[in-house]
Amino acid sequence: MKFSKQRQLILNAVLQSESHPTAEIIYDTLKKDNPSLSLGTVYRNLSQLESNGLIRKVKIIDHPDRYDGIVSDHAHFVCRECGKVIDIGNLEVIKLQEKVAEEIDGIVEDATVILYGRCNQCK
8 A cells, every 4th residue: 555645644643643533533633734635535545544454443323433543452432421432452352352253163353342431531
């Protein structure tokens, strides 16, 4: 995959963010210094970056997709009040995948675990 200046900027925006930004947030952030950037370009590049395993899309019920620069197996917590998305690096997620693979005598290639509730600030 070739890396244009815009693709590199978009990748960096995801990798440097801890907030799991939406495409719109990335666009709004980068547009200030890159007036020729379009929202369509952001979406296309996010799709390419995800397809190539450089970022991960986090699909949250009733909300726009978010993007994560951590591609290793982990779960997410979503606050129902403020919408914050928090990484959960619990090894139990990986163990669960291993147990399921063993139980079905197959291979778990991907898993998405999203927990919903209220974060520390909203509880």
